[in-house]
Amino acid sequence: MKLLRVGTPGSERPALLDRDGTTLRDLSGLVPDIDGALLADEDALGRIRSAAEAGGLPVLAAAGERIGAPVARIGKVVCIGLNYHDHAAETGAAAPAEPVVFLKAADTVVGPDDTVLVPRGSEKTDWEVELALVIGRTARCLESAEEALAHIAGYAVAHDVSEREFQIERGGTWDKGKNCETFNPLGPWLVTRDEVPDPQALSLRLWVNGELKQNGSTADQIFPVAEVVRYVSHFMTLYPGDVVNTGTPAGVALGQPEPKPYLRAGDVVELEIEGLGRQRQVLKGA
Numbered sequence: 001m002k003l004l005r006v007g008t009p010g011s012e013r014p015a016l017l018d019r020d021g022t023t024l025r026d027l028s029g030l031v032p033d034i035d036g037a038l039l040a041d042e043d044a045l046g047r048i049r050s051a052a053e054a055g056g057l058p059v060l061a062a063a064g065e066r067i068g069a070p071v072a073r074i075g076k077v078v079c080i081g082l083n084y085h086d087h088a089a090e091t092g093a094a095a096p097a098e099p100v101v102f103l104k105a106a107d108t109v110v111g112p113d114d115t116v117l118v119p120r121g122s123e124k125t126d127w128e129v130e131l132a133l134v135i136g137r138t139a140r141c142l143e144s145a146e147e148a149l150a151h152i153a154g155y156a157v158a159h160d161v162s163e164r165e166f167q168i169e170r171g172g173t174w175d176k177g178k179n180c181e182t183f184n185p186l187g188p189w190l191v192t193r194d195e196v197p198d199p200q201a202l203s204l205r206l207w208v209n210g211e212l213k214q215n216g217s218t219a220d221q222i223f224p225v226a227e228v229v230r231y232v233s234h235f236m237t238l239y240p241g242d243v244v245n246t247g248t249p250a251g252v253a254l255g256q257p258e259p260k261p262y263l264r265a266g267d268v269v270e271l272e273i274e275g276l277g278r279q280r281q282v283l284k285g286a
Helices: 042-054 085-090 145-150 164-169 225-232
Strands: 002-006 013-017 024-026 077-081 100-104 116-118 129-135 152-159 190-192 203-208 211-217 243-245 268-273 277-285
Touching: 129 203, 129 225, 129 268, 145 152, 145 225, 152 243, 152 268, 152 277, 225 243
Parallel strands: 077 243, 116 277
Antiparallel strands: 002 013, 002 190, 013 024, 077 100, 129 152, 129 243, 152 190, 203 211, 203 268, 268 277
């Protein structure tokens, strides 16, 4: 299933993208929202599947409507840095021996086509297309790849926007360059795990002002999706509705020759992951 949320910020309605790929079906008569509580409830998900297969869900007239982030009330966003061989190489970093883990605040998450704000004083705002996974079952100290995959509810496109001066040059942790307002567009859909048979075989692409900048594959991940979930579950508990961004392939501005083409107000960023949908953001000054 492809689950999404439609409407103005704070007033989104739960919806399902029909199998035709264009029609939206209203889920508000079945469930109050798409959130961790729903993703952990197999009975509720089963009711959605049954209703979708029966063809009785009402059409949601969504022309011109905003698409929000596909998950509400996210507890935390866990991120993995330097998780693609080609991205580590372009930045001059050695491939890490263990996953690099950092956090983004849940309030950085916005809709897939919402405006992204360039922070005040920023000269080095950068792009990063990433595969995000959403947790469906509480995960603590998982032991195997199979167990880890079973705790994933589904997958989505994430844009891990980053301010490189704040992240790298201002001391301390990476968090300062990762947590600016609007720095985690998510969606358009949450694609349930059953529709993504191999998360290590997905293409990722990102364009800036129509120019292709990133063109990679999750096959190049240093730590695959299952290992990321297993590993992180030994350091923190992952709860239903938590989001994990799994890293970005080569092609970011940081890895380009000088002068590096960092983002400016007015730029347009578009990104997509095979089977998971497409985002488009116009940048604006904060």
